Amino acid sequence: MTATDGIGLLVALQHGDSQFPSGGFAFSQGLEAASQLVDRLGPFSFPGFLHAQIGHRWAEADRIALVRAHRLRGDLSALATLDHEVEASTFVEGLRAGSRRNGAALVTSHARIGTPGATAYRAMLREGAALGHLAVVQGLLWHALGLDEASAVAISGYQAAASLATAAVRLGLIGAIEAQAEVARALPLIAEASLRAVADDEPIRSFVPLAEIAVALHGAAGQRLFSN
Known part of the structure; x- marks a missing residue:
């Protein structure tokens, strides 16, 4: 491994770390409601929920948006257009709002540490010229940090699985050790999906x-731990 390779790996570890302030702790992607509404939605299984999210949400939507954003190489106008495409492709308002809030939190953190492009895109969010969906912001920022496409996808996939496992632990659905076992079982699915080709105009x-449905019902629920 060269020194350059080593730096790239360290940067990936830094920005894939759950301690990096991204604001994602407030969202469960419907996990909380799905686990609590079994009388209306049917039996709940965390492994099944996790694999569905990775295989049918992250792989086909978030990953695509991230890759396309990364390839835009900091073109803020094109990123804003992609932002609106992500908005239009996300059916439920709770998921749209969560993605926007996570993206805004992430770009704010990067603006404060001086990542190129972060301050300018944050200004576009404040002006209403861009929406700040998480995958779009990730593509912008991780490209600016010099991370290649494969590394960016790997970080995104890992975070998608790890954040759901963390939410499941906070909800008392599984223990910390089981959470790590479930993340480990999800890694091959993430790796397989990461190898699929993505066209520059790949649909999200x-x-x-x-x-x-769980997210939509969650909005009408009473006391809850997560926003979606």
């Missing part, structure tokens, strides 16, 4: 209807 799509 997902199919997780039960999770989307």
Whole structure:
């Protein structure tokens, strides 16, 4: 391994770390509601929920948006257009809002540490010229940090699985050791999906209807731990 390779790996570890302030702790992608509404949505299984999210949401929507954003190489106008495409492709408002809030939190953190492009894109969010969906912001920032496309996809996939496992632990659905075992089982699925080719105009799509219904119902729920 060269020194350059070593720096790239360290940068990937830094920005893939759950301690990096991204604001994602407030969202469960429908996990909380799905686990609590079994009388309305049917039996709940965390492994099944996790694999559906990775295979049918992250692989086909978030990953696609991230790759396309990364390839835009900091073109803020084109990124804003992609932002609106992500908005239009996300059916449920709770998921749209969560993605925007996560993206805004992430770009704010990067603006404060001086990542190129972060301050300018944050200004576009404040002006309403861009929406700041998480995958788009990740593509912008991780490209600016010099991370290659494969590394950016790997970080995104790992975070998608790890954040759901963390949410499941906070909800008392699984223990910390089981959470790590479930993340480990999800890694091959992430790796396989990461190898699929992505065209520069690849459509953004997902199919997780039960999770989307859960998010919609979550908005009408009373006391809850997560926003979606």
